[in-house]
Amino acid sequence: MKRIIRYVQMVLFMVIIVHHHGFSQKSGIEQSPNDLNSVFRTLQNQLEISKKNPGQPKKIVQSHLKLGEYYHSLGLYSEAMEQYNKALDQLGTDLNDTLFITLNNNIGKVYLSLNNFELAEQHFTETLNVSKGIKNDRGLAVSLGLLGASHEKQGEYGEALKDQKESLLLFQKMGDQHGMAMTNENIGSIYEDLEQFDLAYQYFNKAYQYLEGKETVEEVNVLNNLGDSFRKTGNYTAALEKTSMALEVAKRLNDLHQLESAHKDLSKTFAFLGDFESAHTHLLLAEEFNSAMLRAQNTDQLNVLQTIYETNKKEAEIQLLKEQNKVSRANQNLLWVALFAIAAILTILYNYLGRKRKAKLKIQEYKQRMLKAELEKKAIEEKNLQQEVQLKTSSLSRYSLHLSQKNKILLDLANTLRNVAARKNMDTSEKIKALVKEIDFNLQQEQEWDEFMTFFKEIHPEFIKKLSTLSDNHLSPAELRLGMLLRLNLSSKEIASILRVTPDSVRVARHRLRKKLPIDQKDELVNFMIDL
Structure with missing residues (x-):
């Protein structure tokens, strides 16, 4: 289940890469503030150019769609929804268009990212019905896959498997290897959640056959999943091999999320092998990459929001100058325009500061989670120490019981032999026979078991x-x-x-x-x- 959100974000990011040649070829590479500004300004310029040609509404729809996908990839969900809704308004009532299928699925993905499963499934189902109506197999396959992802996140594994397998059949029909790879991985993830690791491995392996050697984030994710399958079935050598392969590809891609996942999985595997030093080293590296990823995500969001703010501010200033050039009739109208511009700037600034505050709260929440994890770790260590003390107590009691039994029998035997040695002219043969009977009698006594029961019940x-x-x-x-x-x-x-x-x-x-x-x-x- 941990990979569903990553799957949705990955789909969005790959769509953006296809649309914009200026993007990085590897989705894991971090973008600098200048790159982010360049992408945003390019998309914004494309939108403005398309608006100048109202006779081609689909280009305006596509521009809003691209800008919405870009916002979604950065986790700016409200801005993404705004762009998607503007695109739908521009599209009008033409629900049979393939653009509507993409837009409606993207809106569902936003709700899925926010764990609003009811609204997400409404949009996926609506898109599914439209795709059936116009016989669009690709839209139908994608909608079924997204419905399956929603069911999986809610623990509805039967429905999730049904949707994903129908999606897989459609991708196979189209010969879409990327779609088949992603759907096989989704099915493997469901079987992993169900702890059916053999089936999970089969589907992960099918996915890897399509992705092997592609040097993509998807390949890294599948390799990590294969490593998980081997680790959970006790094949730690194979687990180390697959996870190490995932780590090497993630390093070449410089994908912080996949680097964190690979190091975390290696930590778990080394822990099972008893190599706690290596496990601790990889765990620390995973935490470092996770922190770096959160910092990068927050920085990207703040940079984009700053760019949006600056762009809107400049647009407001330009609009103000235009109004000053156009309107010379009354100072009162000019005052209203200035007030409107100031109000717009204050609103944007307020939103920007609010998002900055939310980013700070997210960082604080992350620190709290780390502290909680450390406390849980110490609790587990304390529990292990208590179990070790109990085990030593048990061993000591067992030793004491055996020693008590042995000493009692030997003491009785020694006393009897002293009596025999002290008496002269005595028939020792008969006495030895009597002694053997006494030993047999003592061995049959239950008193030692009573003492054993007492010790055992205490422990x-x-x-x-x-x-x-x-x-x-x-x-x-x-x-x-x-x-x-x-x-x-x-x-x-x-x-x-x-x-x-x-x-x-x-x-x-x-x-x-x-x-x-x-x-x-x-x-x-x-x-x-x-x-x-």
Whole structure:
């Protein structure tokens, strides 16, 4: 699910790249303020030129569309919606035009970015119906993919799979390899959310076959997803290979988001391998790239807003000069024009300052999230320390119990032998036989088990109760003893020694106990007892 918003932004950004040759060929490359100003002014100039030809309304629609897509790619949703609505107003009632399909889907994407799923799906559904009406397979495929993305974000995986698979069939029909790649990746993401990692890997791999060697953000994203699939199935070597490939492509693209994702995934994989030093190093790098990405995003937004403000200010000043040249009849009219210009500037300045304040709040929220993550990390470390203390306490109790049993038997045996040695002219054979009987008798006593039960209940107070309730069949005292010894992680040989039976008998007893408990065939009986 983490890739849906990225998918929507990626689609928008790729559309902008197709429309404007002045853009960077790699969407991950950061643009300087001058580049941003250049792009904005180019789009603004195209809009002004198209407005001078009212006889060609579609060019005006396309100019508004491009400017809206540019705003959307920077996260300026209100400005994007304004441009899209202006384009729809210019388009009029011609709902069967392919431009309407693009515009309506783009409006739905804005609502999807804002998690307003109801309005987003209204626009996607409307576009889907229009596409069916004019038999526009591409519009239909894109609308189905966006509907699937909305369902996935809401956890409606059945509907999401249905929409994405219908979209995939349409892209296959058109022979659109990019569309097939993106849709296969979307389906893989859904199966990953469902923890069906084998199916997720199949679809991610299909997507990668179309994207391999393209040196695009999409290729990096699929490689990261393949690495996730291997990591979640325990194949850490393959996970490291795929994620490292993703990192190298992301470095060449200089895409901050993908660099952060790759380092974060490498951190997780190294942690599973027990290489915590490497895991910590990659985690720090991920945090650095995330901070850089947020700073770049905020800077881009502020630069564009500043450019919008300056452009509007200049337009207001130019308009004022024109009015001064045109209107010479009355000073009163000139005053009204000046007041209007000042009011416009103040409004723009107010909006600019408001957005700057929001950007500052976002940075503060990010710092709070980082602090929360650090606290959660410390809580996990404290919990692990407590578990380690409990384990040592358990080991000490087990050792004390065995020592107590051994010492008691040896003490009784020593006392008896002293008595035999002190008496002269005594039939030692009979006495030894009696001693053997006494040893056998002591070995059959249950007092040591009572002490064992006392120690065990102090360390694991809920274990016996949980074990008894898990079985539909009544567990015998011997089976409960076996369960407790397994909970202490003793081997069959050690258990046989304590219970005074053969290891084969212990294996039979373990098999019978396993049958009475709800254990998956792949799970170990010892692990099941330890997890109780």
